[in-house]
Amino acid sequence: MSATLISVSQARKAFGGLIAVNDVSFEVREGELIGLIGPNGSGKTTMLNLISGALGPTSGEIKLAGCRISGLPTEMVARAGIARTFQLVRVLPSMTAIENVMAGAVFARNRLWGPRAHDFARELLGRVGLMGRENSPVSAMTYIDQKRVELARALAADPQLLLLDEWLAGLNPSELLIGINLVRDINREGRTIIMVEHVMDAIRTLCGRCVVMNSGVKIADGAAAAVLADPDVIRAYLGDDDA
Numbered sequence: 001m002s003a004t005l006i007s008v009s010q011a012r013k014a015f016g017g018l019i020a021v022n023d024v025s026f027e028v029r030e031g032e033l034i035g036l037i038g039p040n041g042s043g044k045t046t047m048l049n050l051i052s053g054a055l056g057p058t059s060g061e062i063k064l065a066g067c068r069i070s071g072l073p074t075e076m077v078a079r080a081g082i083a084r085t086f087q088l089v090r091v092l093p094s095m096t097a098i099e100n101v102m103a104g105a106v107f108a109r110n111r112l113w114g115p116r117a118h119d120f121a122r123e124l125l126g127r128v129g130l131m132g133r134e135n136s137p138v139s140a141m142t143y144i145d146q147k148r149v150e151l152a153r154a155l156a157a158d159p160q161l162l163l164l165d166e167w168l169a170g171l172n173p174s175e176l177l178i179g180i181n182l183v184r185d186i187n188r189e190g191r192t193i194i195m196v197e198h199v200m201d202a203i204r205t206l207c208g209r210c211v212v213m214n215s216g217v218k219i220a221d222g223a224a225a226a227v228l229a230d231p232d233v234i235r236a237y238l239g240d241d242d243a
């Protein structure tokens with residue numbers, strides 16, 4: 001069995017009186033692709049924010065390959081090997097696609113500069129389906145293409161762990177198929193992935209394992225098929241009245 005890459009121990013995040021993440025623990029092993037799922041407002045994005053360092057936990061601890069990362073600033077977490085995409089895309093609109101991706105390479109564990117960063121960024125844009133669009137200003141791109149740029153930028157950091165926050169949301173059926181294959185390929189290359197996703201077909205197809213949150217609490221953690229058939233999980237999604 002592969003080694004533990006990320007371990008989340010009793011992570012808690014309170015916003016005033018609201019406990020968005022309530023003493024959640026789970027581990028992800030090297031090479032795994034797990035789904036972090038749950039109904040709206042269940043704490044998934046907050047969990048990603050804790051892992052990426054965008055937020056510090058109120059209590060608890062997060063370790064990457066055995067080293068504590070919780071409480072570190074985002075740049076240091078990025079440098080340690082965690083990259084992410086955002087639910088609402090965050091690209092640098094005044095820059096071109098390739099400039100955005102090259103900006104990601106600066107945060108790589110092995111920083112790349114100049115022509116090497118440029119070549120790598122071009123290769124990554126090709127991978128996400130944007131070959132020939134390197135010099136397009138991001139502000140002139142569609143939302144979906146901006147998502148592609150953001151994924152390429154995350155990959156440019158050469159992360160050990162990639163966090164995808166609803167990266168497949170909003171894709172049409174043919175784009176979804178391409179997106180699913182892309183995520184699968186990225187994982188098969190050895191990159192560990194945690195994906196927050198509402199597209200259940202993608203979860204079923206891609207994720208060996210799922211962690212399920214509801215109202216800040218982890219309610220299930222196991223093989224995707226078993227978890228999605230768990231009555232507690234179904235109840236959480238449908239609400240008590242419909243379960």
Ligand SMILES: Nc1ncnc2c1ncn2[C@@H]1O[C@H](COP(=O)(O)OP(=O)(O)OP(=O)(O)O)[C@@H](O)[C@H]1O
Pocket residue numbers: 015018020038039040041042043044045046047087
């Ligand atoms: N910065 C913040 N300040 C106050 N409350 C917050 C903040 N961020 C999140 N919350 C609250 O924490 C709870 C969990 O939100 P979060 O965005 O983590 O859920 P989610 O599972 O990602 O939801 P969705 O699937 O809708 O994106 C929600 O009640 C949300 O309103």
